[in-house]
Amino acid sequence: MRRAARGSPMFWVFWLIGATLLAFIALPLLALLLHPTLRDLQHAALTADVRSAIVLSLAAALTSTALAAVFAVPLAYVLARQRFRGKSAVEALVDLPLTIPHTVAGIALLLVFSRGGWLGAPLARIGLEFWGTFAGIVLAMSYVGLPYAVNAARGGFEAIDLRIERAARIQGAGPWEVFRRITLPLARQGIGTGLTLCFARAIGEFAAVVLLAYYPMTAPIRIYDLFLQSGLRQSVAAAVLFLLVVLGLFWGLRLLTRRRRPLGPQQPAQP
Amino acid sequence: MKAAVAAPHEGLSVDGLVWGIGAWQSQPLHLRVPPGQTLALLGHNGAGKTALLDTLAGFLPARAGSIHLGRRELTTLPPEHRGIGYMFQNDALFPHWTVERNLRLGRGARADLDPLLDVLDLRRWLRHYPHQLSGGQRQRVALARALVGAPDLLLLDEPFSAIDPEARPALRQTLAELLRTAAATTVLVTHDARDAQRLGDLVGVLDSGRLLQCGATQAVFDRPADLRTARLLGVDNLWPLQVLAAVRTQQPPAIVLGHDACPVLDWTQPLPANVALRPGDRVVVMVRAEHVQPLPAASRPAADGMLALPAKLTAARLEGPLWRLHCELACGLNAQAYALPAQWRELALALGAPLTLGLRRQDLHLLV
Numbered sequence: 001m002r003r004a005a006r007g008s009p010m011f012w013v014f015w016l017i018g019a020t021l022l023a024f025i026a027l028p029l030l031a032l033l034l035h036p037t038l039r040d041l042q043h044a045a046l047t048a049d050v051r052s053a054i055v056l057s058l059a060a061a062l063t064s065t066a067l068a069a070v071f072a073v074p075l076a077y078v079l080a081r082q083r084f085r086g087k088s089a090v091e092a093l094v095d096l097p098l099t100i101p102h103t104v105a106g107i108a109l110l111l112v113f114s115r116g117g118w119l120g121a122p123l124a125r126i127g128l129e130f131w132g133t134f135a136g137i138v139l140a141m142s143y144v145g146l147p148y149a150v151n152a153a154r155g156g157f158e159a160i161d162l163r164i165e166r167a168a169r170i171q172g173a174g175p176w177e178v179f180r181r182i183t184l185p186l187a188r189q190g191i192g193t194g195l196t197l198c199f200a201r202a203i204g205e206f207a208a209v210v211l212l213a214y215y216p217m218t219a220p221i222r223i224y225d226l227f228l229q230s231g232l233r234q235s236v237a238a239a240v241l242f243l244l245v246v247l248g249l250f251w252g253l254r255l256l257t258r259r260r261r262p263l264g265p266q267q268p269a270q271p
Numbered sequence: 272m273k274a275a276v277a278a279p280h281e282g283l284s285v286d287g288l289v290w291g292i293g294a295w296q297s298q299p300l301h302l303r304v305p306p307g308q309t310l311a312l313l314g315h316n317g318a319g320k321t322a323l324l325d326t327l328a329g330f331l332p333a334r335a336g337s338i339h340l341g342r343r344e345l346t347t348l349p350p351e352h353r354g355i356g357y358m359f360q361n362d363a364l365f366p367h368w369t370v371e372r373n374l375r376l377g378r379g380a381r382a383d384l385d386p387l388l389d390v391l392d393l394r395r396w397l398r399h400y401p402h403q404l405s406g407g408q409r410q411r412v413a414l415a416r417a418l419v420g421a422p423d424l425l426l427l428d429e430p431f432s433a434i435d436p437e438a439r440p441a442l443r444q445t446l447a448e449l450l451r452t453a454a455a456t457t458v459l460v461t462h463d464a465r466d467a468q469r470l471g472d473l474v475g476v477l478d479s480g481r482l483l484q485c486g487a488t489q490a491v492f493d494r495p496a497d498l499r500t501a502r503l504l505g506v507d508n509l510w511p512l513q514v515l516a517a518v519r520t521q522q523p524p525a526i527v528l529g530h531d532a533c534p535v536l537d538w539t540q541p542l543p544a545n546v547a548l549r550p551g552d553r554v555v556v557m558v559r560a561e562h563v564q565p566l567p568a569a570s571r572p573a574a575d576g577m578l579a580l581p582a583k584l585t586a587a588r589l590e591g592p593l594w595r596l597h598c599e600l601a602c603g604l605n606a607q608a609y610a611l612p613a614q615w616r617e618l619a620l621a622l623g624a625p626l627t628l629g630l631r632r633q634d635l636h637l638l639v
Binding site for chain 2: 161163164166167168169170171172173181182185
């Protein structure tokens with residue numbers, strides 16, 4: 001049956017259309033990877049500005065992902081488990097950063113978190129500044145990455161049968177224990193996917209970050225700066241280096257968050 | 272087994288309990304389940320059975336009324352403090368834990384698992400994960416989890432619905448033994464009249480959030496309060512009849528009941544209190560198929576108090592060890608009866624062949 005479906009003309013047509021899409025994704029990356037020479041890459045890797053920009057991007061993206069884990073997971077659980085008046089408004093608000101242009105997001109963040117902004121001014125008095133700081137980069141990255149973390153984690157929670165949590169409660173476990181021992185482990189894949197997406201969105205963010213913190217330069221800003229100052233060749237080498245680091249990191253994250261089915265004794269169950 | 276699992280249990284009292292989900296709401300419910308007894312609540316899908324269990328367990332708030340277990344009021348306690356064991360309709364096992372860890376959460380942390388493992392034959396599977404077990408094994412683990420640590424009240428939601436029909440009788444038998452030995456006060460909900468009959472000391476019939484009838488199992492099955500209840504209890508023969516005549520000259524006085532002006536039987540038993548039947552009144556006579564005896568055609572009543580109704584065979588099929596016979600009475604009404612295989616062979620009936628259906632008058636029940 002499956003073989004017949006796989007061989008049907010419809011699937012051949014769909015494969016052809018799908019292959020076009022795959023080529024569209026792969027070709028620019030292939031061109032990018034094949035463009036610089038090893039010497040160019042070596043030069044980029046030895047350039048302190050490029051190295052520090054990549055390290056800064058990684059550090060800021062990891063910090064914003066950690067913040068997402070702290071703030072997005074509780075909200076995702078509330079949205080997955082509770083029905084309340086205004087829930088759709090909350091959902092729309094969570095999705096808002098996905099829909100607005102990131103330049104607009106950057107300007108909006110400036111109005112709130114710059115030195116004269118609503119929250120920026122009082123926070124500056126306790127030493128927390130966002131204009132041109134690491135904190136500003138993290139803030140901008142978090143703003144655009146959080147919706148991914150909330151939505152994917154919510155999907156992970158929703159996939160858990162409510163009765164499994166209830167079974168734990170009726171056995172005598174309190175809500176915190178149930179969340180820690182039952183819910184979190186079972187939603188691990190959804191949360192992991194959410195945080196990975198959040199990290200991916202954060203590390204590549206340009207528009208919102210550039211408005212709040214042009215300096216210190218993150219990798220995307222540094223690549224753009226190299227393109228303006230030194231031309232395509234220098235920027236391509238830095239871009240490929242950044243790409244390789246990010247791809248390596250995602251490969252690692254994917255291995256970490258991949259579903260691992262618990263293995264018991266290899267004795268088949270008898271009916 | 273008994274010494275390890277049985278513990279002094281308390282009875283369940285439900286007074287004016289109103290439960291609901293969203294806009295749907297039940298009628299106030301009053302219930303008493305004596306200590307150690309099992310109440311089987313029977314009802315179709317949507318009757319509010321699972322929502323009632325969820326309310327007893329504390330997952331849904333009681334909208335009115337109170338729930339007591341002995342002297343302890345449960346109405347507003349959180350689920351983890353109610354001391355209840357709950358077996359869900361699907362097993363709801365923790366999929367990331369082995370069977371042993373499933374049993375060790377909360378109440379089971381320090382409990383003696385040995386008696387349950389032996390009775391439910393789970394010792395071999397302790398180190399397995401739920402996805403490595405068959406449906407029947409998973410249900411047994413879920414049952415063990417509900418019983419572990421001797422809860423004060425046991426709630427069972429359709430305990431056999433998720434397992435193969437072939438595995439049901441064995442698990443039903445195991446459960447019946449467990450309930451008897453554990454002596455736990457139990458509320459079981461089911462849509463299967465057989466489960467209710469075999470497992471319940473008491474049976475309640477629930478329909479659209481209203482308890483239609485509740486009482487001792489045999490009494491409820493023998494004397495359903497109304498037609499709706501009779502249908503839910505799976506009564507096979509429900510004959511809509513009309514009073515054709517009241518014969519007062521006979522002793523005891525008889526009421527002739529018929530269908531389409533054709534006499535079917537004469538009713539000589541006492542009528543329910545405050546009921547006086549007049550010609551033209553409509554009634555329903557019910558009798559379970561197991562109380563109808565198939566006899567050769569033109570047989571005469573074997574004893575006083577027996578009725579003999581002429582009929583013809585329209586269908587016959589084997590149900591477990593018995594033959595279920597579908598017949599048509601002379602007046603056109605359908606009737607069902609059971610026959611033992613030997614009896615069926617002896618009758619040697621072909622489809623359309625005439626036969627007589629023998630009934631004892633005391634097995635007939637009149638619904639006015």
